[in-house]
Structures are given as structure tokens and as C-alpha cells.
Amino acid sequence: MSTDGVTTAKPQSYLTPLVVRGRIERPQPKGLPTVNLGYNELPYGPTPLVAAALDKAAQNVNAYGGATCDALRAALARANGLDADDIICGNGSEELLDVIARNFARAGDEVLISAYGYIQFEMTTRRQGAALVKAPETNFTTDVDAILSAITARTKLIFLANPNNPTGTVLPFSELARLALNTPPHVVLVLDLAYCEFDGFDSAAGVHDLAKAYDNVIVTRTFSKAYGLAGARVGWAQAPRQMLPGFYAARGMASVNALAQAAALASLADIDVVRDRVAALVLERERVAVSLAALGISALPSGTNFLLVSIDGADAEVIEALVVHFFDDAGLIVGRTREAGLETFLRFSLGTPAQNDLLLQSAARFMAAL
Known part of the structure; x- marks a missing residue:
């Protein structure tokens, strides 16, 4: 298309973005500090x-x-x-x-x-x-x-x-x-x-x-x-x-x-420090999984620094409510699943023991009110 010889068509990309569900980015309603557990990062600073x-x-x-x-x-x-x-x-x-x-x-x-x-x-x-x-x-x-x-x-x-x-x-x-x-x-x-x-x-x-x-x-x-x-x-x-x-x-x-x-x-x-940190995180992974199971939240077996969890018998709407609850209640950012077929799960990386305790306490409040 042109007007007086000037092209008005716009460049067109060959690629279309992959539509995924994002993480919560609005202000924390209680003014609490936020803890991002949504990116599978290690919770420690540099060695x-x-x-x-x-x-x-x-x-x-x-x-x-x-x-x-x-x-x-x-x-x-x-x-x-x-x-x-x-x-x-x-x-x-x-x-x-x-x-x-x-x-x-x-x-x-x-x-x-x-x-x-x-x-x-x-x-x-x-x-x-x-x-x-x-x-x-x-x-x-x-x-x-x-x-x-x-x-x-x-x-x-x-x-x-x-x-x-x-x-x-x-x-x-x-x-x-x-x-x-x-x-x-x-x-x-x-x-x-x-x-x-x-x-x-x-x-x-x-x-x-x-x-x-x-x-x-x-x-x-x-x-x-x-x-x-x-x-x-x-x-x-x-x-x-x-x-x-x-x-x-x-x-x-x-x-x-x-x-x-x-x-x-x-x-x-600094591999000895790295190994010690990984060992500590693996212990936390097992502790958190067992504690969540006692609340009715099940984790898939994990060989990583994160857990993919679901609430026994709950649908995707309840899981989304838990994602929002973690943020609004405790300032915790967790990952919504992005893959078709995993809508009834959420994912979070293991943090420090204190951060993991915060997640467990928040999860207990959600399950008590469910």
C-alpha cells in the first residue's frame, strides 16, 4: 500500500510470542517485603x-x-x-x-x-x-x-x-x-x-x-x-x-x-561451599515436601531446587487462589505453570529455611480457610 509513492505498510515479524501466564508484579498489599520464589534461583549470595x-x-x-x-x-x-x-x-x-x-x-x-x-x-x-x-x-x-x-x-x-x-x-x-x-x-x-x-x-x-x-x-x-x-x-x-x-x-x-x-x-x-549449599537445599526440599503433604498439598518427586505442587482434589481455580494468597498474605511470588496439562499445579523454588517457613505458614493459613 502506498500514498503518493510512500509505502505505509509496516514491517511484519515472522515470529509470534509464546503466550504464558506471568507472575504477580503489583505492589504487595500489606507493604511486606517480597520474596521471589518463581525463578528457580538459589537463595544465597556469591560465595x-x-x-x-x-x-x-x-x-x-x-x-x-x-x-x-x-x-x-x-x-x-x-x-x-x-x-x-x-x-x-x-x-x-x-x-x-x-x-x-x-x-x-x-x-x-x-x-x-x-x-x-x-x-x-x-x-x-x-x-x-x-x-x-x-x-x-x-x-x-x-x-x-x-x-x-x-x-x-x-x-x-x-x-x-x-x-x-x-x-x-x-x-x-x-x-x-x-x-x-x-x-x-x-x-x-x-x-x-x-x-x-x-x-x-x-x-x-x-x-x-x-x-x-x-x-x-x-x-x-x-x-x-x-x-x-x-x-x-x-x-x-x-x-x-x-x-x-x-x-x-x-x-x-x-x-x-x-x-x-x-x-x-x-x-x-569454591566447590566445597557450593556443595554445602546444595546439600542444605536438598534437606529443605524434603522437609518442605513432607510438611506440605501434612497440609494436603502434594509435591511431585523432585531432583531439583524447586517443587511442583498441587492441592489434593483441587482444580485450577483453587491453585490460582493459592498463588494470589501467597503474595497477598506473605509477599511470596511463586510460579504459575505455563504448560498445558499442568494447570492444577504451581511451582516454587526452595529458599532459605526462614523463607520456607514463611511459605509453610502461609500455606497452612490458606488450607485452614479452604
């Missing part, structure tokens, strides 16, 4: 070594960090028994998931995930114009046979998070090994271990061995969860070496900033 490293790195903030994160990749290789040349770092593992999708998925291709798989898997698929296929789950847990049955000639990628987000459920290693064995060699299998430390610090070793053994298996990891560096945005992946040139071509130039690299390196050096 001593991380704080010192950030202070030092800030003195050189005028300089870019190393584009290929050589020092960090070397440290990750030592910590995980890997070869640094098989590792790539990114601006959080989310960047690397996007990089992987851009390398292997296009319009007309299929990307396969579990029914309640991580929402970023869907977002990366939509960006590529590929078709998303969801395999049914069993008891809110990935079903390997369902995944394998859903593979077609168009399947290019399988994304699987273990432990899973948002359900928190965990597949045993034997099932991951069976999936890797039976995935066709032309299909890329991505095993996202963002929460693996909360299922045991040794749980990733066997999965890394799968990536060593198969030319189509990638492992993604992050410093955002167990290491408490969500604000730094640094993740990494172990991938078959022949894939890495394509990954660097798709990844942002020097996308892991200098402060993030310094913080990640320091957190690896």
Missing part, C-alpha cells in the same frame, strides 16, 4: 571466592572477556574429566540451546520433546519455524519408549532435561543410556543437565560419558542453579568436536562477558 573475583574483574570491565573462554573451558574439563576442545561456553545454557537449534532445525523439520519439557525447548523450536512434537509422559516423567516411538524421518532434534523443568522429575541413567543407544545417528540428542547437582554431584558423569561415546549426543550445563550465578548468565555444553565450528558460527561473539567468566571460574574453585 567468598566469587565475590572477590567479581571485585577484581570489575577493575577491568573496560575489556572484553576471552571470546572462547579458554580458562573456563580448561577448568570445566579438569572438573568433569573432559577435553576442553569438546566444550563450548555460552550466555547461559539457553543461548546454547538456541545455537543447537539453529544448527540442526529448519522449517519442515521436527523437534521432539517430552510432554512437559522445558519451555525453552519450545521457544527455540518456534524461532526456527520447525514443528514441535511432544511425546506423552508417564507419571509426569519422560517416557523413553514414547520418545523413541515419536521419532520420524523429519525428526532432527530431541531435547530432554534431566532432572526436568517444570516437573522436577528424574529419569534413571539407565533410561538415558537406552535413549542414546536407540536414537538414530542422524538425530541430535540434547541432554540438558541444568539441575543435575541437586540430584547428586556425581549424577552427570555417566551422561558425559554418553556424549563421549555417541557422535549425536550433546550435554548442556549451567552455572545459574547450583552455583548461584543466574545473574551472570554463563552455561556450557559438551558436544562432538565436529559440531563446534557451527556452534561458534551461531553463537554471539564473545557472548560470555568477562565478569561472568571470572565468577564461574571462582565458583569452581
Whole structure:
């Protein structure tokens, strides 16, 4: 369309946003301080070594960090028994998931995930114009046979998070090994271990061995969860070496900033503090789940730093009322589920013992009035 030769049409995006239910952002009605338990973050500040490293790195903030994160990749290789040349770092593992999708998925291709798989898997698929296929789950847990049955000639990628987000459920290693064995060699299998430390610090070793053994298996990891560096945005992946040139071509130039690299390196050096914090959070996870069950609020089994919970026999309307109650009553922000089929659940990350007590007390008041 034009007027006197001037075009009036507006640019049109090829992408449409994924509509999700947001978190509560209005003022807290009682003036209480708010506690955000909606993002699966660690409730602790930086470890001593991380704080010192950030202070030092800030003195050189005028300089870019190393584009290929050589020092960090070397440290990750030592910590995980890997070869640094098989590792790539990114601006959080989310960047690397996007990089992987851009390398292997296009319009007309299929990307396969579990029914309640991580929402970023869907977002990366939509960006590529590929078709998303969801395999049914069993008891809110990935079903390997369902995944394998859903593979077609168009399947290019399988994304699987273990432990899973948002359900928190965990597949045993034997099932991951069976999936890797039976995935066709032309299909890329991505095993996202963002929460693996909360299922045991040794749980990733066997999965890394799968990536060593198969030319189509990638492992993604992050410093955002167990290491408490969500604000730094640094993740990494172990991938078959022949894939890495394509990954660097798709990844942002020097996308892991200098402060993030310094913080990640320091957190690896401060691993005893990291382990202690994770152990404390796992104890809190069990305590909170048992306490909620006594109130009539059930949590799915979790290998993460969060719980996905429902009220026994309650519908989505009651769950939404509980989400609002937590905020209005105690200043707690929890996560509304965004995945179809999980409308009768809400999710929250474990906080400090005091924060968790606040949640339990608020939950008890809600259930007493229900």
C-alpha cells in the first residue's frame, strides 16, 4: 500500500510470542517485603571466592572477556574429566540451546520433546519455524519408549532435561543410556543437565560419558542453579568436536562477558561451599515436601531446587487462589505453570529455611480457610 509513492505498510515479524501466564508484579498489599520464589534461583549470595573475583574483574570491565573462554573451558574439563576442545561456553545454557537449534532445525523439520519439557525447548523450536512434537509422559516423567516411538524421518532434534523443568522429575541413567543407544545417528540428542547437582554431584558423569561415546549426543550445563550465578548468565555444553565450528558460527561473539567468566571460574574453585549449599537445599526440599503433604498439598518427586505442587482434589481455580494468597498474605511470588496439562499445579523454588517457613505458614493459613 502506498500514498503518493510512500509505502505505509509496516514491517511484519515472522515470529509470534509464546503466550504464558506471568507472575504477580503489583505492589504487595500489606507493604511486606517480597520474596521471589518463581525463578528457580538459589537463595544465597556469591560465595567468598566469587565475590572477590567479581571485585577484581570489575577493575577491568573496560575489556572484553576471552571470546572462547579458554580458562573456563580448561577448568570445566579438569572438573568433569573432559577435553576442553569438546566444550563450548555460552550466555547461559539457553543461548546454547538456541545455537543447537539453529544448527540442526529448519522449517519442515521436527523437534521432539517430552510432554512437559522445558519451555525453552519450545521457544527455540518456534524461532526456527520447525514443528514441535511432544511425546506423552508417564507419571509426569519422560517416557523413553514414547520418545523413541515419536521419532520420524523429519525428526532432527530431541531435547530432554534431566532432572526436568517444570516437573522436577528424574529419569534413571539407565533410561538415558537406552535413549542414546536407540536414537538414530542422524538425530541430535540434547541432554540438558541444568539441575543435575541437586540430584547428586556425581549424577552427570555417566551422561558425559554418553556424549563421549555417541557422535549425536550433546550435554548442556549451567552455572545459574547450583552455583548461584543466574545473574551472570554463563552455561556450557559438551558436544562432538565436529559440531563446534557451527556452534561458534551461531553463537554471539564473545557472548560470555568477562565478569561472568571470572565468577564461574571462582565458583569452581569454591566447590566445597557450593556443595554445602546444595546439600542444605536438598534437606529443605524434603522437609518442605513432607510438611506440605501434612497440609494436603502434594509435591511431585523432585531432583531439583524447586517443587511442583498441587492441592489434593483441587482444580485450577483453587491453585490460582493459592498463588494470589501467597503474595497477598506473605509477599511470596511463586510460579504459575505455563504448560498445558499442568494447570492444577504451581511451582516454587526452595529458599532459605526462614523463607520456607514463611511459605509453610502461609500455606497452612490458606488450607485452614479452604
